[in-house]
Amino acid sequence: MDFRLGDKSEVLRKEAREFLREVLTPEMVEECYRTGVMHNVEFTKAMRDKGWLAPGWPVEYGGQGRDPIEILALSEEMARAGAPTYGIGTTMMIAWVINMVGTEEQKREILPKALAGDIVIALGFTEPENGSDAAAAATRAVQSDEGWTINGSKMFTTNAHIADYVFMLARTDPDAPKHRGLTTFLVPMKQEGVEVQPVFTLSGERTNITFYNDVFVSDQWRIGEVNAGWRVMSVAFEREHSAAFVGEQERLLDHVVAWARETPGEDGLPRIEEAGVRERIGRAATEIEVSQLLQRRTAWMSTVDLPTHMKGSMSKLFSSERLERQAADFVEMLGPDGVRGRGDPTAPANGEIEHALRHSKGTTIYAGTSEIQRNIIAQHELGLPRPK
Template structure:
């Protein structure tokens, strides 16, 4: 795999950096550019962040790899990767679920009416989506979902519950997996629906989690949708869910923040002493730093395999699973390493007197576990690798 950037790709990345330099002068830049915000920095969950996304759309940065017939530019996925890496470095909203998950799935499987309705809105950054997958009894084992969609005239009535639905508190549309054939094998009786978040009978309840991350549970009480809400074919939803999750892992899990965090970790430890001696002279610390540096390089190569597969038109399911399980765990390892060597001051929160690096490492300690869950838990990723790549049987 040759991952040297072409002159055009280098020029594109420079153009993105120039755009972001301009945006950094915006009066609201402190809101839509925040590298310390972690998981929330990916979301267009405020008026300022949504306005930023619309400005990205006007620059032609959304849907670049889409077919021209649907408003895209038909350029390789490497450009979306380069865009997201630059956005992630700034802590700005990424191109997100609309372009990477929902848009590409609609292009592959949606009706012509659905394409006409949603694809222009996605390209113009005029709407936001929430993904309705997990349920109280169907998280890692997503195919066990119980949300029912029963035929009602020419439409459907949905009853049940979803949980851990990030974006449900501000999104306009809900991409929902529901069981449409309770008698079929659990992977075969699932369909996907796309419905407005303000549909009668839909109730959103907020859930606060670690690191000040906000997610939601959503209740369906006789929620009726028309026939146009069905995505693709009836009972083919498991295929669409898997594809959308694969696109999500590629879109959301950039590597630059990990590289940036490692450099920040080294900076936090420089100049610190133990028993009167610099930590940099401690053989145990030096070995640990060397091991982390090697693992950072491994993460870079795993991410580049994802990009290589996506750039060739594939759905990088196995590559994305490998990268996600490795890189999200490495985020935790780097954070733990820093806190172990900072001592008590490393545990001080943001704003506390004497906190190292503004208290960001305590914040990272809270937020890094979230990445091992979103987009499919580490256990799910290991199952994907075991089954699809290694050919191991189900337990």
């Protein structure tokens, strides 16, 4: 058994590190913290120039035909550097859906712009009353001769304020069983009746609540068949093998190790010499290795056409909860210094450790909460009954 990623991945990892050194400036990273927005046009264009907006797409569709194991190295390096890739991720996820189920007209309209890094597509799944149970969406789309009229609201529509479109799940048949009465639309944000209000999370991340008041969209913007929205959603997620946070865990550990090397303790020696500090660092490093292995297994399974759903849940659950625990552990280790944040010139690691604690909370919520991941594992991996 060989757990390494292989030469192709390591070449790509090296290239990604060089790229990030050149392209990802401290100003870009600073802007992400200041605005809470993990999207940057200049960075996106540089990614496009490398062909890294859709590295896993087949070459004939404008991608590089790279396999999930290669891409793992790329995404790990991006996260480790704190690169603004959230907007790229959502845009390319939906561009792929359009590539798979869209009309020729939709493909002509959207794909070249997505592959050029010229548009942002936000995800409109969660609603104020339905998050984990996205299929309970209450936002209504009613058909008329000319198209559809949409009414409702979506919560946590990240990047909606800079997006060109929101990919929306809407109820089109209220009488059908909940998974069968949904349709997906690509709603242009400039349509009359779309309203965006900011929502800032604990970590300062900017997301939004979006309102749709009699928003009219022509049938041209319906993605997939009417009432087949849940199937379209599965296309959106089928290439997302595992939403693990290995890069974020490594980033945190990098900062903590640097701090422990540079900071003298009461005896004048660097704190890395202290047994307690080494113990916590060693524990985190071990957990990162486990996170990495779980994620690698999931990526490998997708290359041999094994279902990745349950193992992906384990991977996401483990890495997000460990990130959360490690961040709490390190903040505690730093004592009062640990709660000093960005903007305080004396904050350890420029406030990255304190920020990781706040950021980690969200990782256990989006892309399926920890409870939902545990339900999936219990039900599908262990064969336990469905939760009531």
